[in-house]
Amino acid sequence: MFSTSALFNTQQKRNALIILSFFHILIITASNYLVQYAFEVRLPFSDFSFHTTWGTLTFPFIFLATDLTVRVFGAKEARQIIFVVMIPALIISYLVSTLFVDQQFQGLAALGEFNLFVFRIAIASFAAYVFGQL
Secondary structure, three states, rough: OOOHHHHOOOEEEEEEEHHHHHHHHHHHHHHHOOOOOOEEEOOOOOOOEEEEEEEHHOOOOOHHHHHHHHHHHHHHHHHHHHHHHHHHHHHHHHHHHEEOOOOOOOOOHHHHEEEEEEEEHHHHHHHHHHHHOO
């Protein structure tokens, strides 16, 4: 096993931390917003179809972001970074999903009311990520 500290200097790690943090936040926010929009996939020449959401196409990128974070910082440090980044990511995804319901801007007044549907999406996203990592 080799140490990643020899591969990256302090400035490179700092830049990677900023980029990977924003990447985590972007993916979680996009996935939590897009999971609200369903579509159906039909296989040609058969009656088979299944329902899915656009969020299922973006969420797997979180594993790419996690893997890159582990490779740059090591497993222990990466867990701490991801846990810290997860909190603002869930807050931002809640705000975005509350402000843009049904693909339309609802106005800032929408933030005045608690949106249980969007909150459940954020909690489910966090649980899916945690169980996926286990």
